[in-house]
Amino acid sequence: MVVQTLQVLHLPINYPLCFLVFFSTLCSYNFHFLLGAIYLHKQLSANFLLQQKKRIIFFLTGAAGVALFLLPAQINIWLFFLAAFFTGLYSMPLLPVNMPAFVKNNGFAKTVLLAFTWMFVTAYLPMHQAGINIAAKLSIVLLFQRFVFMLILCLLFDCKDAATDKIIGFHSLATDVKPVYIKWSIYALFGLLFGINFLLQKNGLSLLDVVAFSAITIICFFVYLFSLQKRGYVFYYFWVDGLMILSALLTGLAAIV
Numbered sequence: 001m002v003v004q005t006l007q008v009l010h011l012p013i014n015y016p017l018c019f020l021v022f023f024s025t026l027c028s029y030n031f032h033f034l035l036g037a038i039y040l041h042k043q044l045s046a047n048f049l050l051q052q053k054k055r056i057i058f059f060l061t062g063a064a065g066v067a068l069f070l071l072p073a074q075i076n077i078w079l080f081f082l083a084a085f086f087t088g089l090y091s092m093p094l095l096p097v098n099m100p101a102f103v104k105n106n107g108f109a110k111t112v113l114l115a116f117t118w119m120f121v122t123a124y125l126p127m128h129q130a131g132i133n134i135a136a137k138l139s140i141v142l143l144f145q146r147f148v149f150m151l152i153l154c155l156l157f158d159c160k161d162a163a164t165d166k167i168i169g170f171h172s173l174a175t176d177v178k179p180v181y182i183k184w185s186i187y188a189l190f191g192l193l194f195g196i197n198f199l200l201q202k203n204g205l206s207l208l209d210v211v212a213f214s215a216i217t218i219i220c221f222f223v224y225l226f227s228l229q230k231r232g233y234v235f236y237y238f239w240v241d242g243l244m245i246l247s248a249l250l251t252g253l254a255a256i257v
Helices: 002-008 015-041 046-051 053-073 077-094 101-105 107-129 137-168 179-202 207-227 233-240 242-256
Strands: none
Touching (some): 002 107, 002 242, 015 053, 015 077, 015 107, 077 107, 107 137, 137 179, 137 207, 137 242, 179 207, 233 242
16 A cells, blocks of 8 residues: 555655555554453463464564664654554553543544554655655545545454454444444445545546546445455455555556556
């Protein structure tokens, strides 16, 4: 997604930044799932750590990658810590300590926060690092497009994890809002996303890029329809997560056509 942001704005690819985002994602995802496992297990033991050794290895690998690429990425260090703070806020309810009710129970805020963090990391950071005027109309619309797209994907995962989240007491939109309202919210977000794609062209993005964004929106809509039936991990981690990669591939193809 970082590559896509740079591609559509015709900017050189900052490979250290791409690797930094990759390892940060690897680190934060496994940190979150480790916290979830600890929250359910209620105690640490040698046997528990052995059961979680793959996640621990991935977490440590991600942390090492972050340390390796942080300086070469040449991003504002305060923006990096801000992104880390946003990421930590999402997982905070799983910490084995007493949290205020508004932290543990605000499902709407956590889902929106996750989508915002994805937008911040994959769009705002590379644009800021490249010296793009964030206040320009195209920048604002592109940031909004990324936020809405990621919010749809976050909602799909929220729906998948709703049953498990209820067991561990982790709130999200899918645990706090009736399924029918979630469905209509997703439909509304797809309509909004198509409208934003149109605004991208009005504000200077190429027609081929807009076609690519519209194509991924249509594909995402059909993936959502398929998700209404019970699906396994392969579907979500290949098709739903894969939409981010596919989106970048389509805009990359548009750039060379």
